[in-house]
Amino acid sequence: MMKLTISKVTGRARLGVITSLGQNGEKSLEVPGCLLYTKTASPPHLTHDTLQTIEGVPPVTHLTLSSLAEHQEVLEEYKEGIGKFAGLRDAVLYCSVGDPVTPSPSGYNTNKTVSVWGSGGRIELTPQKFMSLQSALKVDWFQCLSDGEVMPSGCSRKRAKKSVDRSLGFLDECLQLLGKNNELKEKVVIGAIEGGDLLDERLRSARETAKRPVGGFLLDGFQGSAMTSETKLNLISSVTAELPEEKPRFMHGIGRPDEVIACIERGVDLFDSSFPYEVAERGCALTFNHQYQPDPETAGGHPNPDRTPGLNVLDEAELCDKEKNGEDQTEKEDKEIDQSQMTSYEICLKEKRFREDFRPLLPGCTCYCCRNHSRAYIHHLLTVKELLAGILLIIHNFHHYFSFFHSVRGALREDKLQVLKEVIQRQTS
Template identity: 40%
Template sequence: MKFSVEKVVGGGRLGSILPGGRHEASVIETPMCTLFTKVGSAPHLGYEMLKRVSNIPDVATMSLGGLAAHHESVCKFGKGLGNFTALKSNIIFTTLHDASSAVTSGKNDRNGVAVWGKGGKFKMDPSLYVKVQEAFRPDWFQALSDGDTDRDTGKKRLVKSVNNTLDFLDSTLQLLKESEILRDSSLIGAIEGGFDEEERQRSARETSARPVHGFLIEGFEKGHSGLDLFSLENFSSLLTKTLSCLPEDKPRIMETAWSPLQVVKAFQLGIDVFSSVYPYMLTQKGQALVADYTIPPKSPSANLESEKSEDSSPPHSGSVIDLNGKSNFEDFRPVLPGCDCYCCSNFSRSYIHHLLNTSELLAYVLLMIHNFHQYFHFFCCLRNSAREGTLEDLQTSLELQNSCSCHTS
């Protein structure tokens, strides 16, 4: 993997990733998001339904929780995880934990790290971890790491977290020297340290000194992505100081459930690659993304200062709507008027409200299509906005929409 920065805008980096390996002809523009998956497939969507989504990311993230225990079966299959999951055209990026779930605390030690699936705990030391990766044959893979930390973790535990992660990394690098299968795969180092500035910077400097291809920033929230990190007083400063210790020629990744507004903020701090777990978490709640990313904004919800009349209600208010609400019972508009996704082109809010209230699985299929479509479209708009010098306008528009978000339309 190679990464180059083309332009810095408001602290954010417009760049390109050359993934190398079997995708050596590909060029991926940043900022970007990955395709979030559950047990190797897009949540709620089969392969044919996924193809109805526009702007599908080149990189598919697959967490080991639900997959590691089956590595022997994938090994016997002999063609890697991409072929096994019918996502062979995607760049496969294996990570330790599912970004939509919390990490079970107290199960990591200096001998290994635990991941969790339906079969329970699966603990890996560096030797088994490399064996699992050889079975899966990913294009990118996260180094084994001890990310069981958050803002309440004490200094002693944070020091152990960083030490364990560095020891795992060194052991993995030694094992990789003997692995012909993973020769063309890119190793992503993990940056730990919780909310301790000294440990964060030590982790960043020490990991940068190893031959890794990129960096995954974790350990802020024990793998649970429901927390708005930007609401914490020292998060932005800490992240900035951590990233200042990393080289400019390698991508920085965060697997966090961030709304479009939070993505803009993180991008300006220096994050290049994001997860698409956020649209999945909205879908699970029966909610839909309806934000306006155009500059200047076109929708009334993004320009509420001009909405003076109490008698006229805008097509939608805020950046997210809740389709469980009774107000959707006879609302025959699309989820987002003007959206050209498969869901909005064929179904109404009323119909999806009905599906949610009757616990029909189709509700989540349609909402997943819509939310993925909108989130992936947002990253196209983010890159265009950064190129055209309208990043501040985009952030201001999203802040206005977020301040007016409601859970009914």
Template identity: 30%
Template sequence: MKFAVKAWSSGRARAGVLQLGSCPSPIETPALLLSTRKACPLSIPPDLLPSLPSPDSHLLHVSSLHFLEGISPQTISDIGGLHKMLGLPGHVFVAIARDSVQCLPEWNSTNNWERLSRLPVAQVKPVELNDGHILIFQNVGGGSVFGSVVGGSSVQERERCAQEVASRSVSGYWIGGFGLGESMDERPALLNAVTDILEEEKPRLVSGLGLPEEVLQGVSAGIDIFDSTYIYHLTLGGFALTFPLDGVETYVSAFQLTNIGSDQTKINLRATIYRKDTSPIVENCNCYTCQNHTKAYINHLLNVHEMLAQILLEIHNTHHYLGFFRSVREAIKSGNFEQFRLKFSGSKRYHLASEAAVACM
């Protein structure tokens, strides 16, 4: 694995390039790590994966917790690794030792957690699922090891952990313990305390920051890769991302265009207002869904509980959110990241304040 920072903006925000294993093209950062279910994208079939932006969509999160049932790690290894088993030679699997199954409803049962608590640590090693790319915590069979930086809501504990990890021979850093109830106001101090200590020339991956505002907050602190289930939960709820992607100057006007009962970053396609709407989710969006289907069709699919609705929504939401990350990178490269962040966050707050004022009239 090779990583290099190419541009800085507004102090800590940085754009870089990550070259990883079998991925034929370098991945630009800040980047999004896509959620999977047993290493497969949650709702996107393999034949439609190429429709997503490449190589931005080639970083896939994988958790060994998903493999406690079914095919064993040894069987995966005998086949030749996840890449060969899944037919995804150009993708990179990122094994993270965290509670990533929280996004999978079927795992929220007492029996599964009792089974997991009795397993030896060796049976849930993330490295056993990979074959020579990003690995977390253990250096087995090659690959790149990321050191874990935690510490809860204590700035002192995070600093102590970061200092210890920075003294080790690791290829990068995984920053965990976020998205567990801390406020947006608490995060900057916790993130900055860590990134001020970690080496600049190594990539930083964070779990738990998924909303656009949270991503921007992480980028402000110098985070490079974001592991989140935001797209999954958004899609599950029937929501589609709609905020503009073509530059900071369009944000204010776009957020004030309509009032359809949302925060103007997304729309609820279950709503009856879209029953006869024959326009795409986002005009001029070149994702597979917007190029081939309408809001009315997806509204119908959702209302009849057709699984195709989630497939089409996840394709659009993934495509759109990867576009958001591209806009973030462009803002950093042009030296306008802070303006971009303030425009995005400020415009959303303006819309919410306007909605509240209307509701009180």
């Protein structure tokens, strides 16, 4: 059974470690932290060998039930679980109901079923079917079935109350079934806290879920833009205040560095790592600075001297590119690229200004991509639609994102989270 030990609390931000993980109980996961995001139980674009080249890969792998539910019969016949089936070796496995990258359409959940969407279409899950799926998957932790629809235009009081009632009902049924299943008795159930944007329903969900024998909590339904940032953060603060200190708090679909730090400040422990994947999918590389030490050469927060947190090269790149000929034509061509989803924490390698830029994606980065390839090469791969582009970008983005969480923990340890927050905020637009 996993155990969370909190070593330091700064405000509401918690520094600690989850121990007794894995089959032998020898693995541990530091918090605040993130999980390794996968699609159909595989890290996007990566083989297991290329995954080994990335520093700081989290020991807990995040699977999504929506991508695996349609393979239940195959897994039941295989009998060894998704971990062995997918070659995930000794990873600790956590399964969420939905995929933070592709939220399910709303309007399909009922009092008896929750719908998930896989490549073959919609699958309706009753608590019985859900638990039989967990028996086939054999993961270590799983989010319990819940009614966590994110409404694009906000949530009515009636709908919010219904989401809480349904989710508590599903949780009770699943826990009852869990007690009757010897294979699942040792698994950790993560209870989902629902309630839309209504404080009283969120608090009711948190208090009632905390009464059940769950191993952790998922603050669900905060992804997307249905709520204002202020509403989200106020709700998160109120909810975490109701939760027991000794159990971890999860959140999905929140990945931007500024949003992650804001949630950590309000007591959230674990996040998914779908953000670096989404950045790679739009042909972009993470380049944000997460160095909270004034002098990287003397920084004490990073025990590995070869691991240099990202240096901010956005201004430098702009300065160099303005000196090149044909800038006006380049800008005209770049207008054709859809940058509506881009953040200020990344650069788009599809832009023509990178075609003769032979620097690494991020000077100072020690990932495989930055040590061996240039921006110009990635630009070329993207231009000719070569699959290698996605592989190299996800290697870099995962490496950089995992090192960001390393910096967050270092900053908390050294009472410099506010410094790191200010560094991140200066890069936010």
